[in-house]
Amino acid sequence: MATKTTTAPRVDSGPGLRSLRLGLGQIAPKLGDVAANLDMHLDMLEAARSQSAELVLFPELSLVGYQLRDLVPDVAQTRRTPQFTRLVQASHGLSLGFGFVEEAADHRFFNSYAFCEDGRLVSVHRKAYLPTYGLFEEGRLYAAGEHIRAFDTKLGRFGIVICEDLWHPSAMYILSQDGAELVVAAAASPLRGADVGEEHSNIDVWATALKMYSQLFGCFVVLVNRVGFEDGLSFWGGSRVLAPGGRSSFEAPLLEPGLFTCEIDWNEVRRYRVSDPTLRSERLDLTLSELKRIQRDRIVRGPEADAGDARKPGVERRGGRP
């Protein structure tokens, strides 16, 4: 489904509080077992509905598990696969996000995240940055998504990033410029770091990035990270909500599975942007023209530019000059 780029009528953000009840499905999917995971989603959706949640979010690849390797084609779904449509339909009366392996018509596979509401699919984000280093091998398994776009929902304007996407500030910048008021960061992040305050501890690194983005872009950032174990990897959970400005609005426990609900006040977006109007002064034209110059220079300079001696005195560097 094509993402909408037109601006639909916004929900009225009149004065006062506008509370939104959020359900974070911090689950441990069964690796490669779509039927079992579909049941897990449906059960948790029912629980969320009984707790009056308006927005329910599941982690990256929540319908299939993470460390799939050769299972990818076995668990992939098209948008007509019965299990996929069943879950979309289950979003009646609320908004729902979940992760799955998407098979395109040309049989490329994507690490995708579906957003649906009231029983229909609103938008799909295909993970644009596939980690392929260290313990990660997504570049072997998936094609990279080619779009990063915000979209309108009945709750407000949303953006989605999937795990590694978040480590590319450009992805968050694009969503910010595209009007996102809430960014869903769906993750399957394995724990690394056994020491207190370790610089490579990825829990701390994530916390820093999420806080920074919600400050810089004046939007809600919602991390929904999975738990459980796969082949020795431990997924740390700790799903959380950062309010515009970086305030921690909610934090789910580390490692524990469950449905965690919280309330946010949507009008915090407006209040923060009134007091800290950096978005107003952001210069898209300047950013674009400089990025285009950098792109042009890379093409013009070719491989010599970074061949190892480019920074030596006497080697002319183009660009950067008025």
Added chain:
Amino acid sequence: MKSTDAHTAMVHRLRQGYRDRKVDADLLRKVLVAFIRDEVHKVGLRHVVLGISGGVDSSLVAYLAAEALSPINVTGVLMPYRTSDPQSSRDAEEVIRATGLQSLRVDISAQVDAYFEHFPQATVLQRGNKMARERMSILYDRSAALGALVLGTSNKTELFLGYGTIYGDLASAINPIGDLYKTQVWALAAAIGVPRAIVDKHPTADLWQGQTDEAELGFSYAQVDELLHFMIERRYRHEELLQLGFESSFVTRVEELVTRSQYKRRMPLIAKVSGRSITHDFRYPRDWKR
């Protein structure tokens, strides 16, 4: 390159930074306990079995397993040989008592000695390896009898140095402490209440009388863990390790030990002749539909 003083200060800061580290015992305990529980339950079992030597590694795993599955579901097996240090048995008994595990004692002297009657010239190394593999065969037999998984107790330091017997003490179904260096095992064991006497004693494989790991290896765990930290975790190259002040011969020796023992950390090589071969391109996760 910076001035000598600045260089010295930087080296001091880096190495001090390593020494100031502190394991996140609360988090590690939660993760490792959950790991044991999750991996055992998801294969449809409730029990585990492990060898209890009286050393800190198996003691730590015993404590973690008891917490994960409750002591009634954990069987600790004491497997002394006739030359084993009696203190090892006493420490093992203390772990069993403190954790409340089910326990079993199988003296391996008769089966080991019966075999070496055929090979009286066998070296100390052969005898040590044989003992380790007899213990493994007992644990796997008990695992079938009890419907249990075998817990591994090798730490990251010995796995990197190859200081273990392949298909002996290196064999297990799941290993909760294989990503913890020996010094981290000590810290975590102390934090979760393994008796101080066990944490503080000299580590030994106890394969012959008077053996200690550190005397046999020729360096201490504290020394080699610091080197492995910079070499493996932080990816410092050989020349950079020397600039950090590690002895050249020490660095070279450890590099050789790590390289030479790589085979112990991998499954056997399979000669690829088909289009889709096990270990090469039949790449399914082990926790497939688990």
